[in-house]
Amino acid sequence: MDMQLWRPQLMRGQWFSHLPVSFQDSLLAAARLRRLTSGQALFKRGDPPCGLYAVLEGAVRVGAVSEQGKEALLSLIEPPHWFGEICLFDGQPRTHDAFAAGPCTLLHIAQNTLLALLETQPGYWRHLALLMSQKLRMTFINLEQLSLLPAPARLAHRLLMIAEGYGQTTPPRSVLQLPQEQLASMLSLSRQTTNQILKDLQGQGIIGLSYGEIEILDAARLRAVATI
Numbered sequence: 001m002d003m004q005l006w007r008p009q010l011m012r013g014q015w016f017s018h019l020p021v022s023f024q025d026s027l028l029a030a031a032r033l034r035r036l037t038s039g040q041a042l043f044k045r046g047d048p049p050c051g052l053y054a055v056l057e058g059a060v061r062v063g064a065v066s067e068q069g070k071e072a073l074l075s076l077i078e079p080p081h082w083f084g085e086i087c088l089f090d091g092q093p094r095t096h097d098a099f100a101a102g103p104c105t106l107l108h109i110a111q112n113t114l115l116a117l118l119e120t121q122p123g124y125w126r127h128l129a130l131l132m133s134q135k136l137r138m139t140f141i142n143l144e145q146l147s148l149l150p151a152p153a154r155l156a157h158r159l160l161m162i163a164e165g166y167g168q169t170t171p172p173r174s175v176l177q178l179p180q181e182q183l184a185s186m187l188s189l190s191r192q193t194t195n196q197i198l199k200d201l202q203g204q205g206i207i208g209l210s211y212g213e214i215e216i217l218d219a220a221r222l223r224a225v226a227t228i
Helices: 003-010 021-030 086-090 111-120 122-148 151-163 180-187 191-203 219-226
Strands: 032-036 041-043 052-057 060-065 071-077 097-100 104-109 175-177 207-210 213-216
Touching: 003 021, 003 052, 003 104, 021 111, 021 122, 071 180, 086 111, 086 122, 111 122, 122 151, 151 175, 151 180, 151 191, 151 213, 151 219, 180 191, 191 207
Parallel strands: none
Antiparallel strands: 032 104, 041 097, 052 104, 060 071, 060 097, 175 213, 207 213
8 A cells, every 4th residue: 555645644743744755755655554453452561662653543542551450541642643752762662551442543664664764864863852752741741730730620631632632733623532431541530530520511511421422612611621
């Protein structure tokens, strides 16, 4: 398959759309499609580096599972986001588990292939560093909110972040494919607390709820809740 067919989808993302065209073309030329079934593992904590990925269809859950079987969901990666770049820099094993949240189609660029490209074009390293630094910024923001913000504000802010693709997707979405239990796990809240906050927001006409979906009806008021 000609990977150029996926260019319009990838151009919706801030990172890829701001790359030099030569780097875009090189990534697409080196990429292969990877399809996962629901629940299938892409990689697990401790696995060797396997390269860079972009989500084209579906979503990928990134998190960890404790010895007691409790899952911590760190992120739900949706189109057209790229991920997996940390291992390019340090060559260390994967730090978390990545599973398909439903049927999923990915663009995959193997580790050795990408390193060979970077060897010939070292200037491209900067663009990968920008990809990683964007995620580091979001990590610090989330840690700060975990310490300082009340649960309703944290939840509202996370919904806005997801809708805006964590600052990487335009325009923002109004309908989020996000089960409540996954949202609760991302925020380190109980399912009961998450459900109550969502019900309160629904009662105020700020969001709408349906099975596996959250619709943002009034983004301005949701943003006001997020800044309390």
